Amino acid sequence: MDYMVRAVAADESIRAFAATTKETAEYARQAHRMTPVCTAALGRLLTGTVMMGSMMKEDKGVLTIQVKGDGPIGALTATADSKGHVKGYVNHPGIELPLKDNGHLDVAGAVGAGTLTVIRDLGLREPYVGTIQMPSGEIAEDLTYYFAESEQVPSSVGLGVLVDTDLSVRQSGGFIIQVMPQADGQVINQLETALRSMPSVTSMLSDGLTPEMILGQVLGEFDVKIEEKMPVSFSCDCSKDRVRHVLSTLQMSDLESLAADNKPIDIACNFCGKSYRFDAGELREIVERRKG
Structure with missing residues (x-):
């Protein structure tokens, strides 16, 4: 150990x-x-x-x-x-x-x-x-x-x-x-x-x-x-919620483009390499929340 x-x-x-x-x-x-x-x-x-x-x-x-x-x-x-x-x-x-x-x-x-x-x-x-x-x-x-x-x-x-x-x-x-x-x-x-x-x-x-x-x-x-x-x-404290927060800080045009592709995306944590998948529905939800 x-x-x-x-x-x-x-x-x-x-x-x-x-x-x-x-x-x-x-x-x-x-x-x-x-x-x-x-x-x-x-x-x-x-x-x-x-x-x-x-x-x-x-x-x-x-x-x-x-x-x-x-x-x-x-x-x-x-x-x-x-x-x-x-x-x-x-x-x-x-x-x-x-x-x-x-x-x-x-x-x-x-x-x-x-x-x-x-x-x-x-x-x-x-x-x-x-x-x-x-x-x-x-x-x-x-x-x-x-x-x-x-x-x-x-x-x-x-x-x-x-x-x-x-x-x-x-x-x-x-x-x-x-x-x-x-x-x-x-x-x-x-x-x-x-x-x-x-x-x-x-x-x-x-x-x-x-x-x-x-x-x-x-x-x-x-x-x-x-x-x-x-x-x-x-020990890495990454999570899907943390990655979702990072996604939500992207420029609105980039977020809308990702959602419009209607394809899932995979984002890996720099520190531990763990990958998180966001489907098209989740991406659209992030966009809607940004719009308020």
Whole structure:
């Protein structure tokens, strides 16, 4: 089962998150019929987003991360709440690229150069929006840079997705380690040393490490306290009523044209791929309601 943990260490001068998201990434792969490089890119973003979503204290808060690069994959979007639910999609899920010289998937090449935007909707009048120019397109490095630039929180983000030979997700997960303002120089130096010697996320997961063990790997010199453990899942709240509402916002001429064709239409949810059918009668009903 996918889950994440939230912890503190070094007298709460360090806060940390770690997650295993294999089932979540595999659900996304199947829902969007993604190629390996797209699976790796979206899997990383889903993992980072769900951990960042858990940082919100508001029960009804929603966090969205949009990655808009000039690579062939197009834009990526992921949305999470504070309870471990996450969803996401890529614009071009069928893109394939050659492997890098080291045999790894070329996520940076697929994403390209561009912007990463974090939108926190906490139920207030205006959401918080922070945007950076991505330094790498590797997602983890970009989120590390985002925390430093937009939130002034020194952080280390590690994300990884390992795709098997049958194209399914073999491993997926990640961590976020953050240094709080009260951390002293010795703690920071010890943490930096530990992070430099850490194996990759996918190698740790392949070796059987749990999220708790991953945090222990990097924070072993500190007194680590697990504060919370919560399940993680790909969860979409789409419904036919929501899609009907979107249809009703189309221009009247477009709605009338759809109804006049006297044919059913199918509309798929961007996030989960589920399709909703509207027959001619339902389309005419939407038109009539718009007319009042």
